Amino acid sequence: NTESALHFAKSKGRRNFQFYNEDIQTKTLRKLTVGNQLRRALNNNELELVYQPKLDLTSNKIIGMEALLRWHNANIGAIEPDEFIAIAEETGQVNEIGNWVLREACEQAKKWQVRNFNLPVSVNISARQFQQQSLYKTVASLLAESHMPPELLELEITETMLMEDPDSAITTLTQLKEMGVRIAVDDFGTGYSSLSYLKKLPIDTLKIDKAFVQDLGKDKDDEAITNAIISLAKNLKLNVIAEGVENSEQLYFLKNAGCQQVQGFLIAHPMTAQASTLFCDEKLLR
Numbered sequence: 001n002t003e004s005a006l007h008f009a010k011s012k013g014r015r016n017f018q019f020y021n022e023d024i025q026t027k028t029l030r031k032l033t034v035g036n037q038l039r040r041a042l043n044n045n046e047l048e049l050v051y052q053p054k055l056d057l058t059s060n061k062i063i064g065m066e067a068l069l070r071w072h073n074a075n076i077g078a079i080e081p082d083e084f085i086a087i088a089e090e091t092g093q094v095n096e097i098g099n100w101v102l103r104e105a106c107e108q109a110k111k112w113q114v115r116n117f118n119l120p121v122s123v124n125i126s127a128r129q130f131q132q133q134s135l136y137k138t139v140a141s142l143l144a145e146s147h148m149p150p151e152l153l154e155l156e157i158t159e160t161m162l163m164e165d166p167d168s169a170i171t172t173l174t175q176l177k178e179m180g181v182r183i184a185v186d187d188f189g190t191g192y193s194s195l196s197y198l199k200k201l202p203i204d205t206l207k208i209d210k211a212f213v214q215d216l217g218k219d220k221d222d223e224a225i226t227n228a229i230i231s232l233a234k235n236l237k238l239n240v241i242a243e244g245v246e247n248s249e250q251l252y253f254l255k256n257a258g259c260q261q262v263q264g265f266l267i268a269h270p271m272t273a274q275a276s277t278l279f280c281d282e283k284l285l286r
């Protein structure tokens with residue numbers, strides 16, 4: 001009857017309200033815990049970079065490595081970079097962590113260069129890091145410190161970050177490009193690019209987001225978007241690479257669509273620096 005239905009709705013509403021509160025409390029607590037532990041992560045050597053290769057299908061050569069951050073902390077347990085980077089952005093710790101990542105990646109690229117692997121290393125840059133006026137100075141001094149040629153460093157900036165403030169993005173990217181650093185637009189297709197701005201941005205590469213790659217060979221819409229990104233890149237004379245390639249069906253589609261560069265579990269999972277070196281040794285000897 002109406003009365004009990006009303007009662008049900010009320011109690012349900014109250015319960016939902018309670019859940020909502022608990023949810024906020026849980027999130028706040030998680031943020032505090034993660035933030036506190038993260039403060040010690042650098043000093044305790046809890047951070048590590050793993051590397052995922054990028055493969056060129058025409059030459060069958062590894063053309064670069066993407067550095068991906070991992071955090072080993074016994075109190076927190078398994079935690080993904082998406083989560084702790086977002087928290088570090090809020091707590092203001094992301095610049096310190098980001099600088100550590102940049103330095104570590106440059107040192108690794110230098111080590112590979114000494115072994116005669118001319119492997120560009122890509123580093124993901126967070127939104128706050130990208131907004132820093134002094135980013136190019138930080139990058140310049142790290143390059144000098146590690147005696148690394150700037151063309152061996154690529155920065156991955158997400159499409160969303162670029163479009164948030166396209167004019168200042170142009171300024172920052174121009175400073176970086178003048179130094180010789182390469183720029184890739186990460187997660188391309190998920191943001192809302194203004195095509196007229198895209199033309200003005202001094203960028204080298206578009207990375208097709210793995211969300212579109214996932215269903216290639218099955219989903220006509222994702223295939224249409226992927227084709228559109230590939231032809232956009234060709235027309236703007238940009239490199240294009242697909243991320244998240246997991247099976248040969250996706251690879252086949254990409255190859256036929258004219259996307260020569262791929263990255264994903266099918267080629268290799270992200271690996272420790274040591275395993276990456278072995279991987280390259282084998283690839284280069286073959």
Ligand code: C2E
Binds near residue numbers: 052082
């Ligand atoms: P991203 O830069 O787009 O990196 C690609 C993500 O996809 C990585 O997750 C990678 O491990 C994963 N991946 C690679 N191949 C495949 C595949 O074939 N299938 C699937 N399903 N996934 C694949 P990860 O390492 O968890 O990183 C997630 C995100 O966290 C990154 O997305 C990046 O935005 C951010 N991130 C990672 N390391 C750093 C860092 O050092 N600094 C900053 N600011 N952000 C980072």
Ligand code: MG
Binds near residue numbers: 066124156186
């Ligand atoms: Mg990336």
Ligand code: MG
Binds near residue numbers: 209
């Ligand atoms: Mg991506």
Ligand code: MG
Binds near residue numbers: 187
């Ligand atoms: Mg991502």
